[in-house]
Amino acid sequence: xxxxxxxxxxxxxxxxxxxxxxxxxxxxxxxxxxxxxxxxxxxxxxxxxxxxxxxxxxxxxxxxxxxxxxxxxxxxxxxxxxxxxxxxxxxxxxxxxxxxxxxxxxxxxxxxxxxxxxxxxxxxxxxxxxxxxxxxxxxxxxxxxxxxxxxxxxxxxxxxxxxxxxxxxxxxxxxxxxxxxxxxxxxxxxxxxxxxxxxxxxxxxxxxxxxxxxxxxxxxxxxxxxxxxxxxxxxxxxxxxxxxxxxxxxxxxxxxxxxxxxxxxxxxxxxxxxxxxxxxxxxxxxxxxxxxxxxxxxxxxxxxxxxxxxxxxxxxxxxxxxxxxx
Ligand code: RIB
Ligand code: CA
Numbered sequence: 001x002x003x004x005x006x007x008x009x010x011x012x013x014x015x016x017x018x019x020x021x022x023x024x025x026x027x028x029x030x031x032x033x034x035x036x037x038x039x040x041x042x043x044x045x046x047x048x049x050x051x052x053x054x055x056x057x058x059x060x061x062x063x064x065x066x067x068x069x070x071x072x073x074x075x076x077x078x079x080x081x082x083x084x085x086x087x088x089x090x091x092x093x094x095x096x097x098x099x100x101x102x103x104x105x106x107x108x109x110x111x112x113x114x115x116x117x118x119x120x121x122x123x124x125x126x127x128x129x130x131x132x133x134x135x136x137x138x139x140x141x142x143x144x145x146x147x148x149x150x151x152x153x154x155x156x157x158x159x160x161x162x163x164x165x166x167x168x169x170x171x172x173x174x175x176x177x178x179x180x181x182x183x184x185x186x187x188x189x190x191x192x193x194x195x196x197x198x199x200x201x202x203x204x205x206x207x208x209x210x211x212x213x214x215x216x217x218x219x220x221x222x223x224x225x226x227x228x229x230x231x232x233x234x235x236x237x238x239x240x241x242x243x244x245x246x247x248x249x250x251x252x253x254x255x256x257x258x259x260x261x262x263x264x265x266x267x268x269x270x271x272x273x274x275x276x277x278x279x280x281x282x283x284x285x286x287x288x289x290x291x292x293x294x295x296x297x298x299x300x301x302x303x304x305x306x307x308x309x310x311x312x313x314x315x316x317x318x319x320x321x322x323x324x325x326x
Contacts, residue, residue, distance in 0.1 A: 002027040003246055004117055006106055008064070009239065010036030010124030010165075011046040012080055013087070013222040017215060017318070018123050018149075018239035019047065023056045024321050025247040029109055029118065030060045032102030035073045036124035036168055038084025040066035043124070046085040048093035054211050054325045057095045064102025064128035068169035076164060079225045087221025088214040102128050107136040115142045121246060122176075123149040123239035125165050130172035133179050145182040148173075149242035151259065151272030152188035153305050162270030163188050166261060170270040174261040177272075183303040185259055186242035187272065190252065190306035194241050194314060195234040196223065204322060211325035237318075244314050245306060251317070253308040255279055258299035275299050 004027045009015040015037070022028050031051075033044040044063045051059050067073040080086065098105070106128060110118055120143055122129055133140060150165035150173065158167040166173045177183055196219060205216045223235040245252045258275040262268045275298035 003119060004029055004113070005119045005121050005246065006030055006032065006109060008032045008034060008102070008106070008120065008122045008124060008128050009047065010034050010038070010043045011050060011085060012037035012043065012124070012239070013085060013218045013235070014237055014239040015123050016046065016050045016085060016218055017237060018243045019050050020054055020211070020215065020325065021240055021243045021247060021318070021321055022121065023051070023054055023059060024324060026243070028059050030062055030105055032062045032064045032105055032128050034064045034102070034124045034128050035066045035068075036165065037076045037080045039073070039075065040064070042084040044097050045093060046083070048095050048097065049085065049090040052093050052095055053090060053214055061097045062100055062102040062105040063097050065131060068125060068127050069130060069171040074168050078229050079222065081221065085218065088217035090214060103131045103135060106132040107139055110139040110142045111136070113142070116144045118142070119144045119246060120146045121243055122146060123165075123242055125168040126150070126172040126176045127169045130169070130175035133175055140179050140181050143181045145184060146176060147184040147186065147242050147246055148176065149186045149191065149239045151185050153272075153274045153276065153307065154189040156271065157188055159267070159270065161268045163272070166272055167270035170261050170263050173270075173272070174263055177259050177261055177303060183259070184245060184254065185272065185303050185305045186245055186252070187305060188238070190309055191236055191238040191241045193309040193311055194237045195232060196237055197234045198223070200315060203319060207319075207323050209323070209326055212322045215322055240318065241306070241309065241314065244317055248313070248317065251310045251313050252306045254304040254306045256301035256304050258301050259303040259305065274305055276305070
């Protein structure tokens with residue numbers, strides 16, 4: 001039985017790869033889109049394009065919120081281009097988004113399913129998920145867990161301390177991390193272990209399918225954008241890590257800790273404040289590995305933060321998955 005998920009995303013190049021992983025290995029009940037990397041209109045079109053590309057027009061797409069809980073939308077054209085998915089020449093989608101709002105899709109689906117049967121995977125700002133929790137607080141007890149690509153146990157990307165998805169809507173992230181729902185945080189400290197290299201991109205280019213060709217064109221654009229903006233020799237596959245964690249939990253080693261979100265800091269708004277003082281084992285070799293002998297000095301954990309990635313295992317999953325699409 002494939003794990004049932006709702007994927008809330010803002011495609012976005014790495015979201016697109018995350019959709020490809022999820023559609024093949026998980027039971028994707030639907031995709032809700034959220035303003036983030038690009039406008040809601042564009043990320044919704046991009047989600048439809050990807051689903052058509054991989055031959056999964058059956059997965060419904062529900063547009064959610066176009067802007068964050070507070071303030072204006074911040075987008076990332078320098079990484080994803082004007083369309084939000086620059087690079088591949090994908091035709092305008094024939095399939096249409098559903099009429100129902102993404103937040104209503106999330107709440108209705110959770111209320112009609114068995115409690116604990118559905119996981120929320122979030123690879124964009126958490127606006128829709130927080131809105132669902134605010135509109136229907138009863139769903140908190142019905143969600144198996146929320147796996148978030150966002151935040152960081154160490155440092156940020158959009159600001160020195162804040163990661164983009166959290167920075168765009170810190171109020172929403174605060175609501176999600178403090179909802180009482182189990183949260184997996186796939187933060188930058190983890191996803192930066194997953195920078196796809198030119199050599200790996202060439203392996204994808206060799207896969208003779210339309211999906212792999214489009215993925216290679218997407219990642220080619222994204223790698224160049226990251227090289228230009230960050231000076232790194234590849235592209236961070238942030239969102240696919242969060243989905244891979246749900247596909248094969250053995251790919252990521254995490255640790256339980258308390259995580260909340262800074263809302264007021266002049267320099268730290270959007271920071272995920274991670275309390276892992278209990279993981280200090282007094283020995284650099286054992287630090288950040290849970291040591292039950294250490295009495296708990298931090299706040300009671302409300303989340304699991306990903307710390308170590310099995311990068312070879314991830315890359316095998318990615319290449320095998322791409323090779324199986326048409
Ligand atoms: O900071 C990385 C995150 O922001 C990823 O989800 C990427 O798609 C952007 O949304
Ligand atoms: Ca994203």
